[in-house]
Amino acid sequence: MEHRVVITGMGAVSPVGNTAPATWDALVAGTSGIAPIANVSTEGLKVTVAAEVKGFDGAERLGEDVRHKDLNVQYALAASDEAMADAGLGEAEDLDRTRIGVYVGSGIGGMKSYTDAVDTMRSRGFRRCPPFMIPMMIGNMAAGEVSIRHKLTGPTLPVVTACATSAHTVGEAFRAIKHGYADAILAGGAEACIVPEAIAGFTNCKALTRNDDPATACRPFDANRDGFVMGEGACILVLEELEHAKARGAHIYCEVVGYGNTADAYHITSPAPDAQGITRAIKEAVAEGGVDATEGLYINAHGTSTPLNDKTETIGFKQALGEDAARSAHISSTKSMTGHMLGATGALEAMVCARAIETGVIPPTIGLAEPDPECDLDYTPGHAASATVRWALSTNLGFGGHNAALAFKAYEG
Incomplete structure (x- = not known):
């Protein structure tokens, strides 16, 4: 038996807004999140603009110590909190959490955590390797941390397909619900790798624009386009089986x-x-x-x-x-x-x-x-x-x- 699948919740942290409604409103208004890079040094780099998340405080948003969570995971957790609340699942106590899964991917994972750890080891020796380096850098950790935070024990799957990652998480979640493997899945992706090493790598493989004017750096389909602008953030959607959503009286997007x-x-x-x-x-x-x-x-x-x-x-x-x-x-x-x-x-x-x-x-x-x-x-x-x-x-x-x-x-x- 095949099931119909609907979207009942949304959460986002993006370069144009730190919630889903703020992001949507900014996009409709034509607001750009592209600006000179502010959060890392651009000394020696040929690219100096990016679309950074602005004004995000992980500890304040998540209500906990986030020192051992890579920024991509913090973004994913904040977006998952919003999506769960938007779907009306955040406070529900009668959910069968074995039937709710998490499909959240990251194209690169905790790159900043890794590069920071490497810098520490090079300057202070291998014995000073941070004990949280591995769990902070691996690409599955956003999915793992979201499932832990919300106690969701259904099918859980990170996907890594570069820039197609979270389109595939949404698609695979759709198929899993359609064919009866889950009642709902938090599906999406998270990324936070606006760091000098990633900027240099994308620049030297000729992917990034070297245009330092934020107003014209990213101009899709324009004759003068010359490369993409790096962004960051997270988006989590609640995909849900239709009858399960209707039984809860959920809003269906x-x-x-x-x-x-x-x-x-x-x-x-x-x-x-x-x-x-x-x-x-x-x-x-x-x-x-x-x-x-x-x-x-x-x-x-x-x-x-x-x-x-x-x-x-x-x-x-x-x-x-x-x-x-x-x-x-x-x-x-x-x-x-x-x-x-x-x-x-x-x-x-x-x-x-x-x-x-x-x-x-x-x-x-x-x-x-x-x-x-x-x-x-x-x-x-x-x-x-x-x-x-x-x-x-x-x-x-x-x-x-x-x-x-x-x-x-x-x-x-």
């Missing part, structure tokens, strides 16, 4: 209806130029969701502001949906405001899809001033738009050739 997961098998960092991988992922999500590509579609594109990604995605939309449907769709890249939140980006963009369906508001792609002729679809430049959104797609591509597509539609009882 939208229904999750389709998921595509493919590989390019082409290159370690570049998407396949024929876009066959992302094309197949979109087709799989659309087919599973049984949705009409010509009817009220919003697409939250991966839209990284890199030369290769944006034109490849444009090809993929046309191939998967058909030229006419792709041209009639409302599309935007919220990375133009959040930067690229790496392992957290897919879940945040899924959240945006859910809110667009619920509100009929399409967030803009800011910074898009001179459209690339090869990116010739409606990318909602500059300002939010209003539309009847019957269904939505979110697409994400990750280093290694990973592709993910998620399909959502308006909930109808």
Whole structure:
């Protein structure tokens, strides 16, 4: 028996807001979270702008000593608290917690914890290795800590697929609930690696923009785009089996209806130029969701502001949906405001899809001033738009050739 799956809770910590509502409001307003890097030294670096989380106090937000929790875990815990409360699960005592799971991933994990520990050992010797180095650096710890905090003992699975990580956690959670393995799953991702080592690594593999103007550094689908801007944060969604949600009287944001997961098998960092991988992922999500590509579609594109990604995605939309449907769709890249939140980006963009369906508001792609002729679809430049959104797609591509597509539609009882 297959089950319907809905979204009933949201939590977020992002470069534009430290809660889900604040993040959504900022995105609709076209507010950018990109600024000169403030939290680490940029001495010797060729990149000096990023989309950092601002004003986040982990100890205050979580009500506990957080010295032994990497920042990505702190973000995940704060977002999970908000998502649980939003779904009405935070205070519930009659839940079967063996049927509630946690699918939370991180593309990189506790990089700052690792680099800080290495600095300590190099200056003071190996005997001074911090005892919490391993649990603070490993990529599964956000999922582990969220499950511990909320005493959730159902299926728990971290995913690591680079920039597609939390799109895959949402998709895999959807499948687990759909096929009866859980009643609800907290699904999402967390990332906090705006550190000199990561900036240098992404810079030298030619992924990051070297444009130091925050207003134009990230401009997806623009002819002058030249690389992505690093972001950070977390987003956690509560995915829930429909009848379980209805029995609780939960608020339903939208229904999750389709998921595509493919590989390019082409290159370690570049998407396949024929876009066959992302094309197949979109087709799989659309087919599973049984949705009409010509009817009220919003697409939250991966839209990284890199030369290769944006034109490849444009090809993929046309191939998967058909030229006419792709041209009639409302599309935007919220990375133009959040930067690229790496392992957290897919879940945040899924959240945006859910809110667009619920509100009929399409967030803009800011910074898009001179459209690339090869990116010739409606990318909602500059300002939010209003539309009847019957269904939505979110697409994400990750280093290694990973592709993910998620399909959502308006909930109808």
